[in-house]
Amino acid sequence: MPEMTLTTLNWVPDLPRGYVRDLRVRWALEEAGLPYRVASVPFTPSVPSRELDAGQLALQPYAQVPWLTDGGQTIFESGAILLYLGERSTALMPTERRARQDVITWVFAALNSVEAISLPWSIYQFAGDTEQTPGRKHLDAILKARVHYTEQVLAGREWLAGAFSIADILMADVLRLVHRFDGLADAPACRGYVEAATGRPAFAQAYSDQMAHFAKAD
Amino acid sequence: MPEMTLTTLNWVPDLPRGYVRDLRVRWALEEAGLPYRVASVPFTPSVPSRELDAGQLALQPYAQVPWLTDGGQTIFESGAILLYLGERSTALMPTERRARQDVITWVFAALNSVEAISLPWSIYQFAGDTEQTPGRKHLDAILKARVHYTEQVLAGREWLAGAFSIADILMADVLRLVHRFDGLADAPACRGYVEAATGRPAFAQAYSDQMAHFAKAD
Incomplete structure (x- = not known):
């Protein structure tokens, strides 16, 4: 089974460190004991808006991180990713x-x-x-x-x-x-x-x- | 089958009319053709926070509207309600x-x-x-x-x-x-x-x- 890939930025300034939203996804993956690997895209200030390459915008249309790739599917938005992981582990969400x-x-x-x-x-x-x-x-x-x-x-x-x-x-x-x-x-x-x-x-x-x-x- | 009940405020000032979030739920219910009835709670300004009666806060802990009751279950947050309705009609969300x-x-x-x-x-x-x-x-x-x-x-x-x-x-x-x-x-x-x-x-x-x-x- 291919591992899930969590994509985040390669670097951020000190101020947001510990608060970048890949943390939420890492936390959920750790709670569930699900294996994953981490990939990076270059840090770019998101405001004012920059034209990122079209490939990255196709994966995250708001030029943000994180996103999660699982097989051929990409999910962005930390809330959507956590709900996706919740369906995969009762450590994250009950089935009843x-x-x-x-x-x-x-x-x-x-x-x-x-x-x-x-x-x-x-x-x-x-x-x-x-x-x-x-x-x-x-x-x-x-x-x-x-x-x-x-x-x-x-x-x-x-x-x-x-x-x-x-x-x-x-x-x-x-x-x-x-x-x-x-x-x-x-x-x-x-x-x-x-x-x-x-x-x-x-x-x-x-x-x-x-x-x-x-x-x-x- | 008991109908679903959508609860909103009984009245609001002119400014927010047409924008109160029960609209999202009404819209989804209409798209899906699901029967529902509407119930009301009294209008109270939500800021500054007021002590609503405990019964209402148990149904909507942030003293907001709307909420949806279906059988014995109450769901609040327009996003959560729409996802709930989406699971019930392919007019709202595909199953694939x-x-x-x-x-x-x-x-x-x-x-x-x-x-x-x-x-x-x-x-x-x-x-x-x-x-x-x-x-x-x-x-x-x-x-x-x-x-x-x-x-x-x-x-x-x-x-x-x-x-x-x-x-x-x-x-x-x-x-x-x-x-x-x-x-x-x-x-x-x-x-x-x-x-x-x-x-x-x-x-x-x-x-x-x-x-x-x-x-x-x-």
């Missing part, structure tokens, strides 16, 4: 219909109710932009609300949907970046959850593998 | 393994490569906030890049993943809001795609049903 649906629901909640707000917020944090314009006030208020609601959920359960799953890989990785910019100050359950998730051996392996991968090209 | 995976990949791309940027951008547009702070410049540049890449894809195909699918419902609905704020000025293929998607009878039905639903409570 309702339990599986709960995991899928929380996959979307992590990405679309939390990250869709925390990602732009972190863009402002990365830029060191603290100016409280009307739109920014609204963005900050929504993030605060989303963290508040996530806190209420996590105060009452260890993992989002029964056992540890791909939903937790995504939610923990999303909250980890919020925490980096001190956005979990009022959310002890979220902080505990991030600590528990990132304390798993599969995360540690994925993280050190990503750091080593980028360091190779320094 | 690779074609199905392409649809799922584009579902995530619509929500996470486009909407995760266009949503915060639209928050600024709704707030009338045009101040070009460093973070805002970065946000605008990323949106521009994401529209650019989407334009390259849509210039070469009618629908995202072969036949019309849930991925198109999501991408078209996401781009529709960008277009409302004139964000597709340089993207003729995106504009044509939105026009083709929203020209479908199922969209027209879903849209007029949502407008009528909110008008009832005026």
Whole structure:
């Protein structure tokens, strides 16, 4: 059986190291014990948009990483890749219909109710932009609300949907970046959850593998 | 067989009418010809966060709409609901393994490569906030890049993943809001795609049903 290939960048600056999204895929693959190899494409700033070669855009139309190749099929978007892997290992997603649906629901909640707000917020944090314009006030208020609601959920359960799953890989990785910019100050359950998730051996392996991968090209 | 129940708000102000996300679910249900009924919960501003009753938060932990109830199961997040419906109708998602995976990949791309940027951008547009702070410049540049890449894809195909699918419902609905704020000025293929998607009878039905639903409570 040919191994799956995870493609990421060959190098990134220090700031995003440990946060590039191939980490989510590495983490899932490690949790599931699925063999894989890593391939690289050259680092190019994605903003402003650059014309990448057509071959790469055919594999990842938004000029991002990661993507996963399995046999002849290529899957991009970390959420789609994790769902794909979830179908291949009960360590990532249960097969029972309702339990599986709960995991899928929380996959979307992590990405679309939390990250869709925390990602732009972190863009402002990365830029060191603290100016409280009307739109920014609204963005900050929504993030605060989303963290508040996530806190209420996590105060009452260890993992989002029964056992540890791909939903937790995504939610923990999303909250980890919020925490980096001190956005979990009022959310002890979220902080505990991030600590528990990132304390798993599969995360540690994925993280050190990503750091080593980028360091190779320094 | 009990019908599915779609829950939305009983009323919203004029500005978001036609854009509340129950539209995506109505649209999918209409495309598939699946019977459903609509239920309502009272309108409450979601920011700043309010304590909703625990029963409602158990169904939608982020105090948002919509959610879908089917038998004893409740699914929230429009992306998760559409994927759930996609498994029930080939009018929404093919069953062949690779074609199905392409649809799922584009579902995530619509929500996470486009909407995760266009949503915060639209928050600024709704707030009338045009101040070009460093973070805002970065946000605008990323949106521009994401529209650019989407334009390259849509210039070469009618629908995202072969036949019309849930991925198109999501991408078209996401781009529709960008277009409302004139964000597709340089993207003729995106504009044509939105026009083709929203020209479908199922969209027209879903849209007029949502407008009528909110008008009832005026």
